[in-house]
Amino acid sequence: MARRDYSLLGPDAKRAVETGLAAAEWYHTEVPRKDMKALMQRSDGPAIRDTILWLGGMVLFAGIGIALWPSWWSAPFWLAYGVLYGSASDSRWHECSHGTAFKTPWMNDWVYNIASFMILRNPVTWRWSHARHHTDTYIVGRDPEIAIMRPPVFAKLVLNFFGILDAWNGWGRMLLNASGRLDPEEATFVPDSEKPKVVSVARIWVVIYAATIGLALWMGSILPLMVIGLPRLYGAWHHVMTGLLQHGGLADNVIDHRLNSRTVFMNPISRFIYWNMNYHVEHHMFPMVPYHALPKLHAMIKHDLPAPNRSIAEGFAEMWPALKRQLRYEDYFLKRELPPTARPYREDFHRSALGEAGATAAE
Amino acid sequence: MNQWIDACATDEIDEEDLIRFDHGGRTYAIYHSPEGKFYCTDGLCSHEQVHLADGLVMGHLIECPKHNGQFDYRTGEAKRAPVCVNLRTYPVKVEGGRILIEVA
Numbered sequence: 383m384a385r386r387d388y389s390l391l392g393p394d395a396k397r398a399v400e401t402g403l404a405a406a407e408w409y410h411t412e413v414p415r416k417d418m419k420a421l422m423q424r425s426d427g428p429a430i431r432d433t434i435l436w437l438g439g440m441v442l443f444a445g446i447g448i449a450l451w452p453s454w455w456s457a458p459f460w461l462a463y464g465v466l467y468g469s470a471s472d473s474r475w476h477e478c479s480h481g482t483a484f485k486t487p488w489m490n491d492w493v494y495n496i497a498s499f500m501i502l503r504n505p506v507t508w509r510w511s512h513a514r515h516h517t518d519t520y521i522v523g524r525d526p527e528i529a530i531m532r533p534p535v536f537a538k539l540v541l542n543f544f545g546i547l548d549a550w551n552g553w554g555r556m557l558l559n560a561s562g563r564l565d566p567e568e569a570t571f572v573p574d575s576e577k578p579k580v581v582s583v584a585r586i587w588v589v590i591y592a593a594t595i596g597l598a599l600w601m602g603s604i605l606p607l608m609v610i611g612l613p614r615l616y617g618a619w620h621h622v623m624t625g626l627l628q629h630g631g632l633a634d635n636v637i638d639h640r641l642n643s644r645t646v647f648m649n650p651i652s653r654f655i656y657w658n659m660n661y662h663v664e665h666h667m668f669p670m671v672p673y674h675a676l677p678k679l680h681a682m683i684k685h686d687l688p689a690p691n692r693s694i695a696e697g698f699a700e701m702w703p704a705l706k707r708q709l710r711y712e713d714y715f716l717k718r719e720l721p722p723t724a725r726p727y728r729e730d731f732h733r734s735a736l737g738e739a740g741a742t743a744a745e
Numbered sequence: 746m747n748q749w750i751d752a753c754a755t756d757e758i759d760e761e762d763l764i765r766f767d768h769g770g771r772t773y774a775i776y777h778s779p780e781g782k783f784y785c786t787d788g789l790c791s792h793e794q795v796h797l798a799d800g801l802v803m804g805h806l807i808e809c810p811k812h813n814g815q816f817d818y819r820t821g822e823a824k825r826a827p828v829c830v831n832l833r834t835y836p837v838k839v840e841g842g843r844i845l846i847e848v849a
């Protein structure tokens with residue numbers, strides 16, 4: 383395959399539409415309707431509990447951090463606060479964008495807006511971006527949320543552990559949107575009717591940041607920025623660590639989530655921060671299933687999925703060498719073994735969608 | 746010309762659920778509301794043409810299985826992004842335990 387062009391306005395985008403890869407029908411494991419209905423049921427309980435823990439934890443850690451400021455003894459509390467602000471917000475943003483976290487719609491929207499602010503993703507733009515990510519997961523030129531492009535740029539990945547490029551980009555977009563404009567790529571997936579909302583939210587954010595910076599200048603201290611803004615940098619590492627595992631080193635331009643997504647078993651703290659998105663194949667196959675029901679869904683369909691990685695470390699040990707190989711062979715990817723109980727990958731599916739080049743890539 | 750089509754028996758759709766019904770090259774969704782009434786809409790989501798029959802009925806809403814867009818299936822009104830275009834609805838009547846829908 384020629385070099386990938388990840389632009390949503392470039393030749394790969396056009397090719398994906400022409401070959402039928404865009405908006406294609408994806409593979410699904412069979413689940414009886416009765417079971418799926420039970421899995422999809424919404425409830426407020428788990429998310430209310432987790433939100434109290436999340437926001438309560440932030441108030442507690444920031445409170446102790448402020449009380450101990452500027453002593454170095456405050457550092458561990460800022461680190462804990464930072465992860466809740468700069469990483470747990472990613473999964474809250476994500477789950478609430480699907481509307482599956484809570485049963486009550488206003489609770490979803492409330493948490494969605496708070497989390498969007500923390501993670502620096504315009505809640506209007508990113509709702510559409512994420513819809514596209516689900517339609518065209520890792521289809522080059524179509525998916526605006528490809529975290530690791532090929533060949534991978536390791537410096538970029540490492541910088542993002544500290545939120546550097548990502549957050550910079552987020553602040554840049556915020557200012558652009560606040561000036562009344564949208565990035566041309568954003569404009570490809572945000573409908574015109576929604577564009578004024580993108581601008582209004584960006585303007586509210588600018589006011590909040592301006593107030594925080596003003597307070598910091600008035601106090602002659604970065605303390606206000608330790609609470610708002612900077613934790614998006616110093617607390618980003620956990621969501622980047624888990625996020626890279628979602629699709630890193632796996633196939634692109636295929637229409638079977640078993641080929642392009644990764645499920646990883648994780649410790650309970652990471653699962654709390656990540657809201658069970660470690661069950662990533664399951665989430666992509668059935669985005670209607672709330673985060674708290676994903677372990678049950680996994681148990682029900684694991685006979686049809688590649689074996690999950692047993693830990694974050696194991697996931698990285700599998701992914702990192704594959705990324706390194708992609709530096710030299712852009713088409714390389716990990717094709718994970720299916721258990722004998724699974725329905726095999728549809729090579730023909732990918733051949734018809736991609737042409738001969740895709741058939742070889744999937745082998 | 747509009748005609749009434751026999752779609753299915755009333756007991757084929759659980760309460761607060763839906764089924765897919767294909768007829769004349771089109772696909773429809775038939776719903777059983779919590780208060781025991783039946784409704785019919787186009788079967789494909791107006792966002793990206795996904796079958797709504799795999800979605801979830803919550804009260805009077807149908808949630809699309811692909812991106813969680815929602816419609817009020819009684820009126821077809823789009824209720825939650827990313828759906829923006831309303832669904833077409835069709836008249837329904839029940840006769841002798843059968844559900845009939847009026848299609849063009």
Ligand code: FES
Nearest residue numbers: 790792793809814
């Ligand atoms: S296809 Fe129905 S919400 Fe996108």
